[in-house]
Amino acid sequence: MDLTTRIGPLTLKNPFIAASGCFGYGVEYADVVDLASLGALVVKGLFLAPREGHPPPRIVETPSGMLNAIGLQGVGVHRFVEEHLPVLRGRHAVTIVNICGSSVEEYAELARILSDAEGVAALELNISCPNIKAGGIQFGCSLVGTRDVVEAVRRATRLPIIPKLTPNVTDVASFARAAEEAGADAVSLVNTFLAMAIDVETRRPKLSNVMGGLSGPAIRPIAVRMVYECRQLVSIPIIGMGGIASAADAIEFMLAGANAVQVGTANFVDPFIWTRLVDGLRAYMARHDVARAADLVGAVDLGAGARR
Amino acid sequence: MRNLSIQPKVGHDTRAPSILLHAGTGGGHRTRPVYWPHMPLDVGAAVIATTRLSGDYNILTLDAPAIAAAAAPGQFVMIRTSAGSDPLLRRPFSIFEIVRDARGTPAAITILNKRVGVGTSRLACAREGDRFDVLGPLGRPFTPAAPPAEAWLVAGGVGLAPFATLAEALASLGTSTTLFYGARRAGELFRTEIFERLGVRLALATEDGSRGDRGLITVPLDRALAARGAAPVRLYACGPTPMMRAVAERAAAHGLACEVSLEQTMGCGLGGCYSCVVRVRGADGAPHYVRSCINGPVMDAASLVWEGLGH
Numbered sequence A: 001m002d003l004t005t006r007i008g009p010l011t012l013k014n015p016f017i018a019a020s021g022c023f024g025y026g027v028e029y030a031d032v033v034d035l036a037s038l039g040a041l042v043v044k045g046l047f048l049a050p051r052e053g054h055p056p057p058r059i060v061e062t063p064s065g066m067l068n069a070i071g072l073q074g075v076g077v078h079r080f081v082e083e084h085l086p087v088l089r090g091r092h093a094v095t096i097v098n099i100c101g102s103s104v105e106e107y108a109e110l111a112r113i114l115s116d117a118e119g120v121a122a123l124e125l126n127i128s129c130p131n132i133k134a135g136g137i138q139f140g141c142s143l144v145g146t147r148d149v150v151e152a153v154r155r156a157t158r159l160p161i162i163p164k165l166t167p168n169v170t171d172v173a174s175f176a177r178a179a180e181e182a183g184a185d186a187v188s189l190v191n192t193f194l195a196m197a198i199d200v201e202t203r204r205p206k207l208s209n210v211m212g213g214l215s216g217p218a219i220r221p222i223a224v225r226m227v228y229e230c231r232q233l234v235s236i237p238i239i240g241m242g243g244i245a246s247a248a249d250a251i252e253f254m255l256a257g258a259n260a261v262q263v264g265t266a267n268f269v270d271p272f273i274w275t276r277l278v279d280g281l282r283a284y285m286a287r288h289d290v291a292r293a294a295d296l297v298g299a300v301d302l303g304a305g306a307r308r
Numbered sequence B: 001m002r003n004l005s006i007q008p009k010v011g012h013d014t015r016a017p018s019i020l021l022h023a024g025t026g027g028g029h030r031t032r033p034v035y036w037p038h039m040p041l042d043v044g045a046a047v048i049a050t051t052r053l054s055g056d057y058n059i060l061t062l063d064a065p066a067i068a069a070a071a072a073p074g075q076f077v078m079i080r081t082s083a084g085s086d087p088l089l090r091r092p093f094s095i096f097e098i099v100r101d102a103r104g105t106p107a108a109i110t111i112l113n114k115r116v117g118v119g120t121s122r123l124a125c126a127r128e129g130d131r132f133d134v135l136g137p138l139g140r141p142f143t144p145a146a147p148p149a150e151a152w153l154v155a156g157g158v159g160l161a162p163f164a165t166l167a168e169a170l171a172s173l174g175t176s177t178t179l180f181y182g183a184r185r186a187g188e189l190f191r192t193e194i195f196e197r198l199g200v201r202l203a204l205a206t207e208d209g210s211r212g213d214r215g216l217i218t219v220p221l222d223r224a225l226a227a228r229g230a231a232p233v234r235l236y237a238c239g240p241t242p243m244m245r246a247v248a249e250r251a252a253a254h255g256l257a258c259e260v261s262l263e264q265t266m267g268c269g270l271g272g273c274y275s276c277v278v279r280v281r282g283a284d285g286a287p288h289y290v291r292s293c294i295n296g297p298v299m300d301a302a303s304l305v306w307e308g309l310g311h
């Protein structure tokens, strides 16, 4: 049974990837799970400089989901490269680094620094964080901005680049196409949905940042639809995510068109989810007589006369 | 422009072996690195017993021998209170007691549960035989004081929870120990016999004066501080933030070491989400957010920035 999946020049041993911001810098989990058993892991979003992030409360639960406004607290790229990357390398983790910039130049500079570092498999361009004022989403919400960031990073590195798209736009597929045309190796989607929750007793927002990003099972059907729409428009690999908590959920994304999937919020609930996902995918493939996981990609059966 | 030199503004922690986890942004502060002395386990634990203590409080005994065997004083577990997605996230609970079998082998843990919302209500209604996923042991434990130092434990309400394991560790070291324990009324002072059995002196306070001193726990604490002998005292506090802050201020005024056990909202308990942060003053004197799940929940009170601390 072949679980491998190709993301541009990368071949992953299975399609399951830990999502950015939901797996620390990977090192936190080095003693909890075998990092090398994951398809890949995406580290928390990094800027050039360290960042403090937002004051608590930073998360709040909502029906079948959660809002977060962490505000990209982080150690900065230099300390990541010096301190954490060697640990990840030592554990043979396939490491994808999520980068954020407040300017196109910052993305390019991050790409250069990380190209020189040993042990980076790919770059995920976070142009979709809904939680910070300057940076990220200002690019991800404009086709021109998306193209500019991808082109600048493309010029700066030979590493595979994977822009991460925001769902907070009307037509996410057009952003996937803009990314493809600008030279992206793959796209990942979705980042969180901009959302808000209010404590009716105190009339105060439940997050210090007022608004935050919604993740978890609540967003899954919308994310599946968005992956499906992108699959119709682009031919580069798609990494799908949003509320995946089981192998069946992951397979749903693959049938919609995802070549690989990321798991975020569900890792908080079950840090040992990874073996369950692999076992569940194997069982499904055996049951449906599928030899290669790649054969599931885009294999949704629309039946006769369905709307395409 | 190559090598734009935007360097981290503050110093680094000392380089650490791979399993050491560092504090959050900035580093350089004095919090010791934390690692998992035992790999955290996820145990589908059956409820062996539940004991109702009051309308809001109950004790849950969970069949989790591996966690019981690995736990250090003050560590916690993350419990999945629902198999579905309401609530979605696990909830953090101190390990209250380590239950041992006839041969003294750790067999189970107990949880002192106070009902405040949806997850704690599920644990309040749990029945024998129910199963919950229990992840742990997690977090940085207490540093037990050794003689000649004395240990003073200051608990408010459900803040008693991390102190039973600490009192055991102190008893095995032969450390003279006092528990200052405050609650709203006599009926909410629970399980003091656990501490008495270990030879711990009790100083109680209730807001309505129904047992011990009338008022906050600082009433007997201040009296004890005034009457203190020459032996060094190490303070430990767990309870509402204003109480812990009051203890920390007294520790600072008297030049005493003080550890507090924090109860921030936690999304994962493993350092993955950055939801549980508190501010700690770094070596540069500036406050930085650190994750209280892995750099705590037990933290050095002197390093904490209390302004803006929730709960």
Ligand SMILES: Cc1cc2nc3c(=O)[nH]c(=O)nc-3n(C[C@H](O)[C@H](O)[C@H](O)COP(=O)(O)OP(=O)(O)OC[C@H]3O[C@@H](n4cnc5c(N)ncnc54)[C@H](O)[C@@H]3O)c2cc1C
Residues within 6 Å of the ligand: B076, B087, B091, B092, B093, B094, B095, B111, B112, B113, B114, B115, B116, B117, B118, B119, B120, B121, B158, B161, B162, B262, B263, B264, B265, B266, B297, B311
């Ligand atoms: C390390 C650690 C150890 C803990 N040990 C214990 C323990 O031994 N026994 C125990 O009963 N509780 C303990 N808590 C607190 C417990 O985790 C919370 O009360 C629980 O998560 C609330 O969940 P809920 O679903 O019942 O409440 P929710 O429905 O999520 O919230 C209901 C209300 O409770 C408040 N609340 C939520 N989280 C907390 C919190 N962490 N502290 C105070 N209020 C909160 C909310 O603001 C809200 O107003 C501990 C917390 C931490 C971080």
Ligand SMILES: Cc1cc2nc3c(=O)[nH]c(=O)nc-3n(C[C@H](O)[C@H](O)[C@H](O)COP(=O)(O)O)c2cc1C
Residues within 6 Å of the ligand: A019, A020, A021, A022, A044, A045, A068, A070, A072, A098, A126, A129, A164, A190, A191, A192, A214, A215, A216, A217, A219, A241, A242, A243, A244, A262, A263, A264, A265, A266, B273
């Ligand atoms: C606490 C938290 C922090 C996150 N941080 C980042 C981040 O730094 N960079 C990023 O691209 N996405 C971040 N995300 C978004 C996730 O990677 C993912 O896109 C989203 O949560 C949807 O997947 P899920 O439903 O499986 O969590 C974060 C999500 C959460 C819940």
Ligand code: FES
Residues within 6 Å of the ligand: B265, B266, B267, B268, B269, B270, B271, B272, B273, B274, B275, B276, B277, B291, B292, B293, B294
């Ligand atoms: S609870 Fe997730 S980082 Fe502390």
